[in-house]
Amino acid sequence: MAVRVGVLGATGAVGQRLIQLLDPHPEFEIAALTASESSAGKTYRQAAKWRANSPIPDDVASMTVSATDPDEVPSDVDLLFSSLPSSVGETVEPGFCEAGYVVSSNSSNGRMDDDIPLVIPEVNADHIDLLEVQRDERGWDGAMVKNPNCSTITFVPTLAALEEYGLETVHVATLQAVSGAGYDGVTSMEIIDNAIPHIGSEEDKLETESKKLLGSFDGAELTLNDVEVGASCNRIPTIDGHLENVFVETAEELSPAEAAEAMREYPSADLHSSPDQLIEVFEDPERPQPRLDRTLGNGMSISAGGIRESTFGLQYNCLAHNTMRGAAGASVLNGELLLENGYL
Amino acid sequence: MAVRVGVLGATGAVGQRLIQLLDPHPEFEIAALTASESSAGKTYRQAAKWRANSPIPDDVASMTVSATDPDEVPSDVDLLFSSLPSSVGETVEPGFCEAGYVVSSNSSNGRMDDDIPLVIPEVNADHIDLLEVQRDERGWDGAMVKNPNCSTITFVPTLAALEEYGLETVHVATLQAVSGAGYDGVTSMEIIDNAIPHIGSEEDKLETESKKLLGSFDGAELTLNDVEVGASCNRIPTIDGHLENVFVETAEELSPAEAAEAMREYPSADLHSSPDQLIEVFEDPERPQPRLDRTLGNGMSISAGGIRESTFGLQYNCLAHNTMRGAAGASVLNGELLLENGYL
Amino acid sequence: MAVRVGVLGATGAVGQRLIQLLDPHPEFEIAALTASESSAGKTYRQAAKWRANSPIPDDVASMTVSATDPDEVPSDVDLLFSSLPSSVGETVEPGFCEAGYVVSSNSSNGRMDDDIPLVIPEVNADHIDLLEVQRDERGWDGAMVKNPNCSTITFVPTLAALEEYGLETVHVATLQAVSGAGYDGVTSMEIIDNAIPHIGSEEDKLETESKKLLGSFDGAELTLNDVEVGASCNRIPTIDGHLENVFVETAEELSPAEAAEAMREYPSADLHSSPDQLIEVFEDPERPQPRLDRTLGNGMSISAGGIRESTFGLQYNCLAHNTMRGAAGASVLNGELLLENGYL
Amino acid sequence: MAVRVGVLGATGAVGQRLIQLLDPHPEFEIAALTASESSAGKTYRQAAKWRANSPIPDDVASMTVSATDPDEVPSDVDLLFSSLPSSVGETVEPGFCEAGYVVSSNSSNGRMDDDIPLVIPEVNADHIDLLEVQRDERGWDGAMVKNPNCSTITFVPTLAALEEYGLETVHVATLQAVSGAGYDGVTSMEIIDNAIPHIGSEEDKLETESKKLLGSFDGAELTLNDVEVGASCNRIPTIDGHLENVFVETAEELSPAEAAEAMREYPSADLHSSPDQLIEVFEDPERPQPRLDRTLGNGMSISAGGIRESTFGLQYNCLAHNTMRGAAGASVLNGELLLENGYL
Structure with a gap:
């Protein structure tokens, strides 16, 4: 019932x-x-x-x-x-x-x-x-x-998949869709042929919520994760789907191939709305893209791609449907x- | 003549x-x-x-x-x-x-x-x-x-302004306009209501050209700058103007106010096309924006804003007109x- | 089988x-x-x-x-x-x-x-x-x-619904999505923050194909319909869905209410891909809209709205998904x- | 002074x-x-x-x-x-x-x-x-x-140029930029990847204001022009510049070449803000386009193009910068x- x-x-x-x-x-x-x-x-x-x-x-x-x-x-x-x-x-x-x-x-x-x-x-x-x-x-x-x-949900599952390697510092730049601001949140004059490099208290949310989500709960108290996240948030002229560029430094060395495997194998949940595959990993560096990939898993999958070595650590992109998964x-x-x- | x-x-x-x-x-x-x-x-x-x-x-x-x-x-x-x-x-x-x-x-x-x-x-x-x-x-x-x-030109002048503090590592995420790919470079089906998290060999250009531009020339030989740059490039549905999110770590401590001052005081050149003010620094964190700020200084100024402390170092945004300044x-x-x- | x-x-x-x-x-x-x-x-x-x-x-x-x-x-x-x-x-x-x-x-x-x-x-x-x-x-x-x-398919079913009133002259202005030109047909530089008031031989197609579709076949020969159609075609920055403004003059007088009823009652076909309701008629004059209504009937319905008396005859808007229905x-x-x- | x-x-x-x-x-x-x-x-x-x-x-x-x-x-x-x-x-x-x-x-x-x-x-x-x-x-x-x-100003000068041929009926479909609704008038959710086939009381303005503008004043009283205008107004995802498709029927026969000449020769005014050439006529049927042509004559010119015979009368397109000329x-x-x- x-x-x-x-x-x-x-x-x-x-x-x-x-x-x-x-x-x-x-x-x-x-x-x-x-x-x-x-x-x-x-x-x-x-x-x-x-x-x-x-x-x-x-x-x-x-x-x-x-x-x-x-x-x-x-x-x-x-x-x-x-x-x-x-x-x-x-x-x-x-x-x-x-x-x-x-x-x-x-x-x-x-x-x-x-x-x-x-x-x-x-x-x-x-x-x-x-x-x-x-x-x-x-x-x-x-x-x-x-x-x-929504912007936190987009990248935290990919970090969770890499957590066993010891997350140290993360830089994340977001390209966020207008629907994230609600129906009347962004006027057309503000965003057509444009981008806005700031969203209210969004950067703070990415930086703090991620520490709580990745924290540990011992049955009595929640301990925040030590990862240090620096976020930079942008609004772009896209209807749905937040795309994020992530730079991550881990304690243990981590190759792009290992990162891809960790993401692909990161388990989904056994709940009605959880997608079969939580994180879809693309080989094509041009993916994921908001319009093409936001509806994967009925809008409940995260997608990732462009995983490569960066000057220190690793970088990759991830995407989620901000009004569905987010x-x-x-x-x-x-x-x-x-x-x-x-x-x- | x-x-x-x-x-x-x-x-x-x-x-x-x-x-x-x-x-x-x-x-x-x-x-x-x-x-x-x-x-x-x-x-x-x-x-x-x-x-x-x-x-x-x-x-x-x-x-x-x-x-x-x-x-x-x-x-x-x-x-x-x-x-x-x-x-x-x-x-x-x-x-x-x-x-x-x-x-x-x-x-x-x-x-x-x-x-x-x-x-x-x-x-x-x-x-x-x-x-x-x-x-x-x-x-x-x-x-x-x-x-x-064009994407290198956008952020290098801001780094040059901070160089006296000792540039160590830089992460930069770009939001690039379609004109950067030439008239036929990006189809409308690719980019309307979308973003593409990869641009050909663009990331490599940001990472290597910046080291050469910031390098020193002793009259005989050019020595590359030691700064380590990690770049992530995105194409967005904007006609002109590349916007970039920069995370920078310097050897010496550097406050947002000092960074703003260093950028404002960074000298322009005494050439016909150089703007009076090379780097325009905004206090409003929502600026610079491509459509509003790309034509500053007849399209030859760089603009910067959103300067704030990041989890390690500083972060800020910068913008330049990619087909003019770039x-x-x-x-x-x-x-x-x-x-x-x-x-x- | x-x-x-x-x-x-x-x-x-x-x-x-x-x-x-x-x-x-x-x-x-x-x-x-x-x-x-x-x-x-x-x-x-x-x-x-x-x-x-x-x-x-x-x-x-x-x-x-x-x-x-x-x-x-x-x-x-x-x-x-x-x-x-x-x-x-x-x-x-x-x-x-x-x-x-x-x-x-x-x-x-x-x-x-x-x-x-x-x-x-x-x-x-x-x-x-x-x-x-x-x-x-x-x-x-x-x-x-x-x-x-595709642009012909969008408006002809609505004309067919009104045919019993005697179609005389039709003016139609189209607002066509970029997908109608194929994946590489319209570059982003051409269409972002813009519109193009001409599409190849499109106007001719609307003007001639409509006469054939509405013509009569006696088992041996096809007679074109007498309706005179004048078309003006525009490309706009929309991914899918052609929207059309129609001005129609009929031999018999026709009220907006009668037109709406004729469209709503116009029968669909008994084929697998035919939608239950061929023409969806909106009361809200702001509908149909490409992004909201193009997927009606799995993209196979026509939608119409804004039916009102015009200076001579009637005017209304219609829409169809150009790569599905069209x-x-x-x-x-x-x-x-x-x-x-x-x-x- | x-x-x-x-x-x-x-x-x-x-x-x-x-x-x-x-x-x-x-x-x-x-x-x-x-x-x-x-x-x-x-x-x-x-x-x-x-x-x-x-x-x-x-x-x-x-x-x-x-x-x-x-x-x-x-x-x-x-x-x-x-x-x-x-x-x-x-x-x-x-x-x-x-x-x-x-x-x-x-x-x-x-x-x-x-x-x-x-x-x-x-x-x-x-x-x-x-x-x-x-x-x-x-x-x-x-x-x-x-x-x-603004939408009236865009097409009335072109009608004025043709008035000597006896204006009878006009159908006009507009593709209007978002700035026409004021800074907050159109949300981005409403218009990205979309078009809206209705704008408040806009159609009525085109239909009535044009009759007054083209009317005659005898020093005591104003007589409205007899032209019958039917308008259909659309909002599209463009920042500035209203584009209009016009179908016009005149009492006297009028060729496309005569119409082009009449528009080109229609005099501007001897006022500071009047452009040298009031109506710029393009031969290229793909012009005028909002982004390319809205700033002609410092945004005070009207531009026209695509003049051709229609099923009855003539059709053409015209454009003006809605917040400048309009x-x-x-x-x-x-x-x-x-x-x-x-x-x-």
């Missing part, structure tokens, strides 16, 4: 992706949609400016949107997917956890909190048990798990992990 | 830019245009598919194009600007030098040869005297000077240097 | 689309692939520069490509899909028909010939029987059916029609 | 263009800048998010911005250029006219009012004397002249006309 789930912030860009993923999902059943006060009471069709390239699922279109308030969500809903703006998430998400809901959140607030698991199931599924600590500390009946930022798909995957681990 | 000059490969994209720069130039007078055999005998208007956003200068339009052969170029032409494909340049450029022509070349062949000066006048003007060695060794009446690749303008500037130094 | 089919010009952009459509097709089985002499003898993986965003089907990848010559195609292949450049098609297609092959061709050569059926199955399936006349006249064992140009899908659909009508 | 002028709505996209044009203008001197209340009291550098590709003129940067209120503008300012949002313009512009200011406005409010001249100086300069009627009727000391919408430049030109005609 499917778990009854809700979407907080259901009308936004990531909210729409969540609905596309959850509607046909075998383990979940959409039972609640929330948005801002101004949308409350409307049908989803009225409330959402739907921009996906497939129609709104009929049953979802006719659902009534409620305000983003624990009192407005049916109590038989077990799991909430949150894609609220972080300023809103910060204010309302804890209330849902207190009220007993389990929240899988894509919002950036609280990601680095000591007792909030930040999880990519194929990378650090064991961190999910930080929820025990969280419940102890916060006295919540519910729980909160976060997925990292946002909506990441939250759904964490929902699946919560279910598998008995948190629902 | 103006020096009579010619353009080798006058119908190509860089050739067209050269004509735009040379036609109004006070020191030079266009006296010869060459192209492939199939264009020989045609007027320039007939031979060139002109794509600039200003009309062909009338006097140039009616000039007759000759084959790219020393016998076809009037002997009273003193200086030739070459923007031939490197495979052609390799074959024909030496013949022009032997025949007594001085060649300022944008073609990549021979750039790393021991006795060919590779010059950015504001950075290493003194390397021009390598021409004495060249003439001794090759027995040429003419001479050959090269300018570096190609045609670079060759013209070297022509001006040749004139000033008495090589014409 | 599946019909054995071949693809002439299998390595090109449309050829790759054909393979994507034919590989999983229940009625067809790929048994032959041809390309230019230089590809003959190679495996398809070696011969094709595959650019689709799904991998080459494994069984196809290992097939050996042969030259585009009737002697090189197995005789048990019944149906050939041709996406040859028209200059090549003109030379080689008749030889295949003579040799007994039935050819469903996307190439533009011969489309307006009196005895060659030009067919969109949902619009003029009855024209297929012009093949009887063709065989009589040409003495072919095989046969040749053509689909129209090229590869159109040829496959004609193949299905040939099968259903007993021509295989 | 230069006329002291002000800019209403100086921080917006058109306001910035106005400043770029007015700062070096020999006849005008910027003496007042207004913006919304939130900007009042700030320097222009603080108030404006400057996005032009040349720096803010120094003297303008340090000017203090005032509220858009007649009491806040120095009374020795004679002429105001207005680029306010139309809803704001509607509210505040009449107050400025009442207070004695002459306003040259780019805002769409009031353009079709009987006593407000809508002027393109090269087309209908004589309409300016409608100001006498306006002052009589409204009792204003000041006055108000409007320039048409907005800021149009208002400045009207200011010059006001000065020449003694209205200042």
